[in-house]
Amino acid sequence: xxxxxxxxxxxxxxxxxxxxxxxxxxxxxxxxxxxxxxxxxxxxxxxxxxxxxxxxxxxxxxxxxxxxxxxxxxxxxxxxxxxxxxxxxxxxxxxxxxxxxxxxxxxxxxxxxxxxxxxxxxxxxxxxxxxxxxxxxxxxxxxxxxxxxxxxxxxxxxxxxxxxxxxxxxxxxxxxxxxxxxxxxxxxxxxxxxxxxxxxxxxxxxxxxxxxxxxxxxxxxxxxxxxxxxxxxxxxxxxxxxxxxxxxxxxxxxxxxxxxxxxxxxxxxxxxxxxxxxxxxxxxxxxxxxxxxxxxxxxxxxxxxxxxxxxxxxxxxxxxxxxxxxxxxxxxxxxxxxxxxxxxxxxxxxxxxxxxxxxxxxxxxxxxxxxxxxxxxxxxxxxxxxxxxxxxxxxxxxxxxxxxxxxxxxxxxxxxxxxxxxxxxxxxxxxxxxxxxxxxxxxxxxxxxxxxxxxxxxxxxxxxxxxxxxxxxxxxxxxxxxxxxxxxxxxxxxxxxxxxxxxxxxxxxxxxxxxxxxxxxxxxxxxxxxxxxxxxxxxxxxxxxxxxxx
Ligand SMILES: Cc1cc2nc3c(=O)[nH]c(=O)nc-3n(C[C@H](O)[C@H](O)[C@H](O)COP(=O)(O)OP(=O)(O)OC[C@H]3O[C@@H](n4cnc5c(N)ncnc54)[C@H](O)[C@@H]3O)c2cc1C
Numbered sequence: 001x002x003x004x005x006x007x008x009x010x011x012x013x014x015x016x017x018x019x020x021x022x023x024x025x026x027x028x029x030x031x032x033x034x035x036x037x038x039x040x041x042x043x044x045x046x047x048x049x050x051x052x053x054x055x056x057x058x059x060x061x062x063x064x065x066x067x068x069x070x071x072x073x074x075x076x077x078x079x080x081x082x083x084x085x086x087x088x089x090x091x092x093x094x095x096x097x098x099x100x101x102x103x104x105x106x107x108x109x110x111x112x113x114x115x116x117x118x119x120x121x122x123x124x125x126x127x128x129x130x131x132x133x134x135x136x137x138x139x140x141x142x143x144x145x146x147x148x149x150x151x152x153x154x155x156x157x158x159x160x161x162x163x164x165x166x167x168x169x170x171x172x173x174x175x176x177x178x179x180x181x182x183x184x185x186x187x188x189x190x191x192x193x194x195x196x197x198x199x200x201x202x203x204x205x206x207x208x209x210x211x212x213x214x215x216x217x218x219x220x221x222x223x224x225x226x227x228x229x230x231x232x233x234x235x236x237x238x239x240x241x242x243x244x245x246x247x248x249x250x251x252x253x254x255x256x257x258x259x260x261x262x263x264x265x266x267x268x269x270x271x272x273x274x275x276x277x278x279x280x281x282x283x284x285x286x287x288x289x290x291x292x293x294x295x296x297x298x299x300x301x302x303x304x305x306x307x308x309x310x311x312x313x314x315x316x317x318x319x320x321x322x323x324x325x326x327x328x329x330x331x332x333x334x335x336x337x338x339x340x341x342x343x344x345x346x347x348x349x350x351x352x353x354x355x356x357x358x359x360x361x362x363x364x365x366x367x368x369x370x371x372x373x374x375x376x377x378x379x380x381x382x383x384x385x386x387x388x389x390x391x392x393x394x395x396x397x398x399x400x401x402x403x404x405x406x407x408x409x410x411x412x413x414x415x416x417x418x419x420x421x422x423x424x425x426x427x428x429x430x431x432x433x434x435x436x437x438x439x440x441x442x443x444x445x446x447x448x449x450x451x452x453x454x455x456x457x458x459x460x461x462x463x464x465x466x467x468x469x470x471x472x473x474x475x476x477x478x479x480x481x482x483x484x485x486x487x488x489x490x491x492x493x494x495x496x497x498x499x500x501x502x503x504x505x506x507x508x509x510x511x512x513x514x515x516x517x518x519x520x521x522x523x524x525x526x527x528x529x530x531x532x533x534x535x536x537x538x539x540x541x542x543x544x545x546x547x548x549x550x
Pocket of ligand 1: 038197
């Protein structure tokens with residue numbers, strides 16, 4: 001296997017919205033920047049197909065009081081995104097949103113409709129509309145172009161799989177070329193993790209098809225796992241993440257639907273709207289994302305998104321926005337099958353997205369390991385969060401390098417070779433289990449033992465089975481080619497993440513949100529305002545409660 005060595009001031013791991021924005025800003029400030037991306041930045045990541053709403057505060061639209069905006073915004077689903085991150089961070093985010101929107105507009109991502117800012121979706125009728133509609137279909141090519149203009153070195157088709165550290169600071173990372181027989185050692189003064197969210201930990205909505213996920217199947221929590229292994233802290237990993245969308249057709253894009261969620265008798269399931277209303281949508285599932293699953297289990301489902309009665313203007317609006325939100329394949333399917341949202345109610349379901357598990361950071365995006373930053377879905381969902389903190393972390397990362405320099409990595413060759421030995425082992429086995437077998441076994445364990453209902457006995461049994469699976473995976477998993485090798489490394493990351501979920505779920509002796517402990521049905525209010533932190537001390541995992549960094 002060949003080894004290549006690249007050096008930079010700032011390494012952005014992942015070229016999604018967050019990674020590209022971080023790279024753009026750091027390069028603008030004079031840093032030598034590399035963006036290392038598992039796929040191709042032009043279309044990779046959750047946002048690769050487009051997005052159409054951006055959490056944004058505009059004083060001329062919302063009034064001069066940003067705190068009033070934040071207070072109302074926190075009554076919507078956005079609150080869920082920000083839980084456990086601290087109000088200092090929320091304020092830093094919201095204060096920067098309009099600047100980013102103006103930048104994006106200048107760069108060629110349209111943010112106005114007929115010359116005006118237009119806010120719609122994810123809102124209570126009559127309440128604050130905090131999401132700006134924007135035409136984000138081409139956002140990735142536009143951001144890629146901006147990064148290239150600033151001489152960011154974009155290294156596509158490289159999966160970063162471990163961090164390098166020196167004396168308590170991050171010093172670089174190790175990546176593997178996804179197409180050729182090459183390992184790349186990156187030496188860097190600051191590393192910004194922007195590898196997105198987590199899929200493939202829990203079964204997809206059609207379990208036979210591992211890749212039928214609402215987001216990209218290659219988003220496997222790599223960043224947070226690297227951070228954890230290198231000694232950084234994670235928080236609230238055991239909390240499950242749910243989403244909703246058309247049954248069996250896994251897509252995000254809930255905000256663009258216009259209609260009313262109704263039961264089979266045609267009754268609205270929520271109290272918010274009784275007819276299609278495009279400015280607000282039907283916010284019912286945001287109050288409880290499990291509502292579709294709960295309805296079916298209680299014998300009251302299925303539930304339908306019913307667009308009948310919408311105006312022609314509503315319909316044209318939806319058809320305009322769907323493709324911007326990456327929903328073109330769904331539109332193609334509807335066309336092919338003769339499904340017309342104006343006439344045919346569309347069945348919806350609850351999706352099990354995976355686990356939360358954020359890298360613990362302060363309001364500047366700094367993790368607990370010096371020189372390490374985390375952005376975007378490593379912390380909270382949403383394109384606004386990814387772009388704003390990408391930008392701010394680009395600045396913080398450059399400051400760090402200015403003060404601390406690039407550590408320089410002596411003995412790097414041996415470290416990289418040690419990591420490469422796992423790659424070699426997986427690739428050289430002549431027989432064994434392929435990654436799909438291990439991934440399916442993992443999903444089964446997560447679903448059966450750390451799923452919607454949890455108890456001490458179930459969690460302990462699940463942790464035991466997972467430990468057996470981990471041992472076996474290291475002993476017998478094999479990669480027949482490059483594609484399988486990358487999937488194997490992802491599955492190993494997911495197994496580690498599963499372990500932290502079990503550990504956190506066992507230690508969280510309460511019921512809160514998506515974490516339902518049948519043996520501890522009460523919410524322990526002493527934990528309000530606290531985060532549940534997981535980290536490794538001397539190679540051993542520990543968990544602890546800590547007050548949120550307000
Ligand atoms: C269909 C759809 C519509 C959406 N619409 C909206 C919307 O309208 N508004 C909104 O706010 N949000 C929306 N979202 C969510 C939004 O896209 C994400 O929150 C946002 O893209 C997160 O940005 P990110 O940079 O953190 O992650 P991503 O954009 O997912 O990027 C992560 C990148 O890291 C790369 N990567 C992963 N692992 C590695 C590794 N080991 N080494 C190197 N690279 C790696 C990935 O390939 C990817 O390119 C939508 C999501 C979907 C799926």
